[in-house]
Amino acid sequence: MNYIGYVNGLIRAKIAATPRLVTYGQNITAGSCLSGLTRGLTCGPDGRIIDTPNVENTLVGAGFGMMLRGINAIYFMKQQDFLLLGLDHLVNTYNLVRRTDPTASFSVVSIIVDSGFEGPQSSLNNFSDFCSMAHLPGYAITNRHDADLVIGRHLVAPGCRLIGVSQRLFGTELLGEDLTASPDRSGDILRYAEGNDATVVAFNFAFPQAQGLWASLGLGGRKSSLFSVPAILPTDWDLILADLARTRRLVIIDDSKSENRSSDRLLLEAYRSLGDIKVSRVCRDFTLDMLSPNPDMLAVEPGRVLAELGLA
Structure with missing residues (x-):
């Protein structure tokens, strides 16, 4: 199995099993479904899957709004470069939200362009800077074991976090099959x-x-x-x-x-x-x-x- 197929399978299972979860992002159920990352998603009980316009700042703010209403949300973003447009919400809005000790979950899952230069807005590979600036936990997925850990433990959990997947690894064979962790x-x-x-x-x-x-x-x-x-x-x-x-x-x-x-x-x-x-x-x-x-x-x-x- 390849990397993206395994990650996609874990995500599909988690979303289908989670009630009252809103999953959203641009083209997550259309076209290539973010190169296969979101292909085949189905809702859990009382859940929603929404294809959105390309309005990143608004979409990050919407996730925090749902958090405040006790609704779990996952925002899939086609590349982390565009998360720069939502930094105000990640830093300042979440500073307000985190003081309420939220019980709902909000995860931003981004594809990180680490596969070579693809244009001036497609070369950012600075995951730690986002997490440091916003004082947010973040998790990188590279192999079978960290995929199991990150998606199983963190994709839907109280609070907010960033999760990154590697574009370079999308079509490669899944690593870690011959290792224990x-x-x-x-x-x-x-x-x-x-x-x-x-x-x-x-x-x-x-x-x-x-x-x-x-x-x-x-x-x-x-x-x-x-x-x-x-x-x-x-x-x-x-x-x-x-x-x-x-x-x-x-x-x-x-x-x-x-x-x-x-x-x-x-x-x-x-x-x-x-x-x-x-x-x-x-x-x-x-x-x-x-x-x-x-x-x-x-x-x-x-x-x-x-x-x-x-x-x-």
Whole structure:
């Protein structure tokens, strides 16, 4: 099964089983149904599915309005770039709503264009900036296990959150089928493997690169731990720090374009807690090349990682 087929199946099941849920967005039941993300949706009891005009600010505000009336809502957005138009509601309206301790759910599910430059309004890959500015939880879906966790636990739950899916992964085979995963106590971090030579951690949508590096290290006789961080703003790093206390070698792989990375917060906590550790960071900084046609693929060089960890 491919990535988008699996995510779509989880979403369809969750929506069909949830009463009094309003699901809405542009073309969610028409055309390609957001490239298959929303194909085949059916309502639960007393639910509604609505195809809307392209008015993002209004649609974000409508979700908060339904929240205040005790109605669960999911807004599917065809790309996260357009969520910029709803930032006033995400920041200021939700500051008012959250003080009421809402019992209803509002989720914004966006496709994140991480598959290469597709125009000046189709190249944003800064998930953590939205969450940081609005003090909102966010969750990235990259494989079977984090899809189960995020959709099962967070798609419909009291409060508001952002959920992102990777356009780059839409047509690829579903990852994680051959792995087991265990979450930390908050459900923000997943561990897939445990080893003594290094701690490999994937952020944003970089799980394919992290899993590839982990497998490459294993073929070379290096046994490493493998983690992903589906939460954009994790509440604590204890699970990773406990592993890093044993390996003393940290590999961070983060494919976001943000200058406000969660991976930087992990690195800070690692230095504060553990002092002298070896670190290899595979990240990127914004360049003008990102605003012209490019594959938008973060490349990992195992040889460089091994050298930086002192394992070459």
